[in-house]
Amino acid sequence: MTTSLLAPFLERSRWFGGKGRAFAVTGTRELDRLAPGPTGPEVVLLLVEVTYDDTGEHELYQVPLALYDEPQERLDHAEVGRWPDEAGRLAYDAAHDRTAMSLFLRAFGEHPGFVRLPGHDLDVDAVGSLFSGEQSNSSVLFGEDSVLKLFRRVTPGENPDITTHRVLTEAGSPHIAQLYGWIEIDELQLGMLQQFLRTASDGWDLALASVRDLFAEADLHAEEVGGDFASEAARLGTALGDVHAQLRASFPTSTVAGDELAAAMSDRLAAALDVVPALTAYADAARAVFAGVARLEEVPVQRIHGDLHLGQTLRTVLGWKLVDFEGEPAKPLTERLLPDSPWRDVAGMLRSFDYAPHAVAESMPEEDPDVLHQRGVRADEWARRNRKAFLASYCGEGGLGDADRALLTAYVVDKAVYECVYEARNRPTWLPIPLAGVARLTAG
Known part of the structure; x- marks a missing residue:
């Protein structure tokens, strides 16, 4: 396929990360093929290399193609x-x-590279339908049985979404969607097949x-609604x-x-000041918070989620599930x-609990x-009540020690600074939300 066709296709694809940048398609590689059924298409697993004009940076994108002899109006x-x-298909x-x-779906466990974990009787006859609205990947739901997430931008080596889910699945964690399998070809992890959480509700929407409900009850407090x-x-x-705890035991x-940790936070703050000058008023106080981390000799680190907020949680009849362990995109x-x-x-x-009530307020002109x-x-009031409940439950009977409190405060400030940059670039009208967070966190 000529690169002249692939470049326009990438530009109009929602998951393509290079929008607004000049680029060229500088290579393609066929990874594999799936043979057609009696009436279906042949499928080509195509890898597309993109090179950006401004930096010379290379990225790889997965573009699976369905090849048909005749035009398909539905597609x-x-x-x-x-x-x-x-x-000329x-x-x-x-x-x-x-x-x-x-x-x-049928390739899992039968085709090289389509790895299937034991323990689930996969419904290979389920009909697939593409989820709408995703930004960086493409997910296909198969009936009420499973979901296939295809990674669009791929990098050689381990994808933490797969490896983390595998460890938690094999450990029997009740707090994730179970991993059923994944696609791995030529040291590229291309996708993952997971349990479909039929009863799930999005944590952000519930919040x-x-x-x-609280805003509608003018005379009631959060605990009374x-x-x-x-x-x-x-x-x-x-x-x-x-x-x-399970990730700490498994990785x-x-x-x-x-x-070193404090220096990285200070560097991110310095870069943020160029984008959000309003942060300057809180910069010294933020550096003072980071200095509390600098006084710690050693900070324990482990495998974590890496991009956790209410939008990465699902509430089911069996409890809360955490999703998308890819880390910060x-x-x-x-x-x-x-x-x-x-x-x-x-x-x-904690920042997500702060965001939710102010996001609702922003959506209600007054x-x-x-x-x-x-x-x-x-x-x-809502944010404070839920931050307190979440943190008390997470910490348990041991509570929060001085070193952990210094670390947590610094990470919350660091996150709020990141949010300021994001909102300044994407939703300027929402910038006051994280700015107020920085002001509160660095006050006195």
Whole structure:
């Protein structure tokens, strides 16, 4: 297939990370093929290399193609172009094609590279349907049995989403969707097949619903409203504690010098000041928080989630599940695989509890200053109540020691600084939310 067809396809694909940058398709490699059924397409697992004009940086993207002899009107939106073979077949993005995805499902345990874990009777006849709305990957639901996540941007070596889920699955953790298998070809981990959580509700959506209930009851406090979230926050703290304990037992642990950790936080703050000048007012106080970490000789580190917030949690009838162990998408894979302090995950959740009520308030335009004041008081009350419940449950009877408190405070400030940069670049109207967080965390 000519690169002239692949480049426009990548540009219009939601999962392509190079939007807005000049690039060229500088290579393709066919990884494998899945033979067609009686009436279906042949599937080509294609790897596409992209090189950016500004930096010369290379990225690899997975583009599975479904090849058809005749045009498929139902797949017009996913057409890539003509495949350069003798038949000149039409190529479509296979993730959008139910017939093509059924070949993927049947390949698990039968085709080289499609690894299947024992313990689950996979429904290989389930019909696939593509989830909408995903940013960086493509996930296909097969009936009510399983979900296949295809990684679009791929890097040679270990993908933490697979390896972490495998360890937790084999340990019998109740706090994740069980891993059923994965795709691994030529040292590239291309996708993972997981349990479909049929009864799951998104943690972020549940938190927002709780806040709306609170805002609707002008004379009630958070603990008096029917949608009080504190018990769920506590259960979530227990789940995270259990997962961290299992990861600590299953992966290598080590330590990092406190001054090294503090220096990295200070460097991120310095870079953030160029993007968000409003942070300057809190910079000295933030550095003072980081200095508390610098005084720690050694900080224990381990495998963690790496990008935890309410949107990475699901509530099921059997309890809370944590999802997407890929780590922070903006970081290179080599960094995401490094052990880190579990307080980073805790900080991500605490910031998420702070975000939820203010996000609801932002979505409800209001000019009455009394209503705005009351809403702000209630937002702070909701966030404080749920942070407290989550942290108490996570820490257990031992509570929070001085060193852990210094670490956690620094990680929360570091996370809020990151959020300021993100909002300044993507949602400027939301910048006051993390800025207020930085101000509160660095006050006195």
